[in-house]
Amino acid sequence: MRTIHKYLILFALLAFGTATFAQSGHAEKSRENYQGKKAKYIFLFIGDGMGMAHVNATEGFLADKKNDIGMNRLNMTGLEVHSSMTTYSEDRFITGSAASGTAIATGNKTSTGTISMDSKHKTKFKSIAEKAKENGYKVGILSSVPINHATPAVFYAHEPVRHSYYSIGKQLTTSNFDFFGGGGFKYPEGRENNQENLIELAKENGYKYVSSKRDFRKLDSDDGKIMAVNPRIDGGAMPYAIDMNRQDISLAEFTKKGIEVLDNENGFFMMVEGGKIDWAAHANDAASVVHDVIDFDNAIKHAIDFYNDHPDETLIIVTADHETGGMSVGSRSTKYSSYFSRLKYQKLSLPAFAEILDKKAKSESGLSFETALELTRENFSLGKEDNGLILTTKDFKLLETAFEMEFGDSDKVSHMDKMAMSYVGDHPYAATVVALVNEKSGLSFTSNSHTAMAVPVMVQGVGAELFNTFLDNTDIAKNVEVLLIQR
Numbered sequence: 444m445r446t447i448h449k450y451l452i453l454f455a456l457l458a459f460g461t462a463t464f465a466q467s468g469h470a471e472k473s474r475e476n477y478q479g480k481k482a483k484y485i486f487l488f489i490g491d492g493m494g495m496a497h498v499n500a501t502e503g504f505l506a507d508k509k510n511d512i513g514m515n516r517l518n519m520t521g522l523e524v525h526s527s528m529t530t531y532s533e534d535r536f537i538t539g540s541a542a543s544g545t546a547i548a549t550g551n552k553t554s555t556g557t558i559s560m561d562s563k564h565k566t567k568f569k570s571i572a573e574k575a576k577e578n579g580y581k582v583g584i585l586s587s588v589p590i591n592h593a594t595p596a597v598f599y600a601h602e603p604v605r606h607s608y609y610s611i612g613k614q615l616t617t618s619n620f621d622f623f624g625g626g627g628f629k630y631p632e633g634r635e636n637n638q639e640n641l642i643e644l645a646k647e648n649g650y651k652y653v654s655s656k657r658d659f660r661k662l663d664s665d666d667g668k669i670m671a672v673n674p675r676i677d678g679g680a681m682p683y684a685i686d687m688n689r690q691d692i693s694l695a696e697f698t699k700k701g702i703e704v705l706d707n708e709n710g711f712f713m714m715v716e717g718g719k720i721d722w723a724a725h726a727n728d729a730a731s732v733v734h735d736v737i738d739f740d741n742a743i744k745h746a747i748d749f750y751n752d753h754p755d756e757t758l759i760i761v762t763a764d765h766e767t768g769g770m771s772v773g774s775r776s777t778k779y780s781s782y783f784s785r786l787k788y789q790k791l792s793l794p795a796f797a798e799i800l801d802k803k804a805k806s807e808s809g810l811s812f813e814t815a816l817e818l819t820r821e822n823f824s825l826g827k828e829d830n831g832l833i834l835t836t837k838d839f840k841l842l843e844t845a846f847e848m849e850f851g852d853s854d855k856v857s858h859m860d861k862m863a864m865s866y867v868g869d870h871p872y873a874a875t876v877v878a879l880v881n882e883k884s885g886l887s888f889t890s891n892s893h894t895a896m897a898v899p900v901m902v903q904g905v906g907a908e909l910f911n912t913f914l915d916n917t918d919i920a921k922n923v924e925v926l927l928i929q930r
């Protein structure tokens with residue numbers, strides 16, 4: 444028996460070893476044998492937390508809205524080459540944005556939380572954006588979350604801890620990159636508000652800083668180095684796409700402007716992060732996920748239009764740093780049926796709804812359960828019989844408990860009920876409303892954190908064949924490096 448076990452283990456090890464080799468081996472071989480053209484224009488789109496379920500749910504939502512069964516193709520899934528990639532970090536199977544971003548941007552694994560350095564925090568890893576800049580490309584970094592957040596940071600900063608926002612922001616101001624767009628600085632004057640303002644530092648380093656829609660529209664390639672920030676930001680982040688109004692500039696508009704200001708005869712490298720996809724997925728807010736994926740996909744459309752004008756010189760890569768939420772396109776309660784279009788009744792994000800409730804609760808009249816239900820009906824159409832978003836007795840009880848937990852007497856709620864609601868975080872009532880909408884739409888989540896699922900890689904253009912195999916996240920930077928024009 445024992446000998447058999449030993450052989451089994453040996454066999455498993457050999458098989459695993461071969462499989463590991465086969466994975467990275469194909470990508471490496473393709474790079475070694477690559478004789479094709481180099482890419483003058485490189486787009487790298489990172490849907491933060493965007494797993495295949497986030498993409499499929501959005502396609503299902505768009506199809507269901509038109510009463511179609513199946514998929515309404517997004518721009519990203521229409522790209523030529525499709526693959527998947529692993530996301531794990533050096534010290535954890537379930538990665539974080541900093542480590543995964545570092546792998547994508549520099550081709551090196553590192554520890555969770557580290558920004559483009561080795562896990563011992565001794566060596567700085569150069570990013571493909573920095574290498575592109577050295578070779579004469581113009582460089583643009585765009586994000587819907589703070590521009591000194593982990594994913595954008597890995598392209599221009601080197602920092603042991605991702606939460607050192609001020610230090611990261613300071614590195615942005617001296618990066619000499621050509622365009623920063625979308626979100627602004629988180630902690631622009633440091634956590635204690637006692638440091639020199641990063642916006643001023645950026646200006647001192649030659650950046651033109653704009654934060655109004657009018658000034659944004661006027662920007663062009665003669666403006667030199669630019670930092671363009673959405674007029675409304677919260678802690679540096681842009682609003683969720685579902686909460687945007689006419690004052691706001693979408694990620695797609697930032698991308699279009701980025702192309703305008705970066706286009707030049709030496710080419711450009713542009714990274715666009717759909718960062719709020721991740722935030723919505725952490726909150727298990729499916730409708731907000733879908734709207735942010737649509738905005739992200741509209742941004743990709745601008746790159747495809749550019750590609751169509753420069754097909755022999757352009758490379759478009761769309762991927763994710765990890766999956767968030769353990770999102771699934773199906774639910775226990777709806778079984779084999781899908782009602783994705785029910786998400787269209789949701790008018791705002793979970794935090795925006797929570798804010799409305801909190802405001803009312805703090806007002807003179809206070810917030811009664813009846814008013815909370817009224818606001819729920821108004822903003823989610825939850826409780827309306829004709830759209831299928833019917834509240835059952837069980838749902839009612841759940842909402843009552845959540846309301847009691849958040850706005851009533853939390854002591855009245857039983858320990859068991861509290862345990863059952865451990866998923867809801869700071870806003871039990873709003874989170875329960877959103878969970879009911881998800882469930883009735885046929886969508887579900889298994890986590891409020893990241894998962895270890897492999898993520899999609901969708902590519903088109905110069906060198907796309909390098910991506911046509913199962914990849915590791917470090918392969919993205921390694922492939923781009925092969926395709927960079929050396930000057």
Ligand SMILES: [Zn+2]
Binds near residue numbers: 492539540541721
């Ligand atoms: Zn992330």
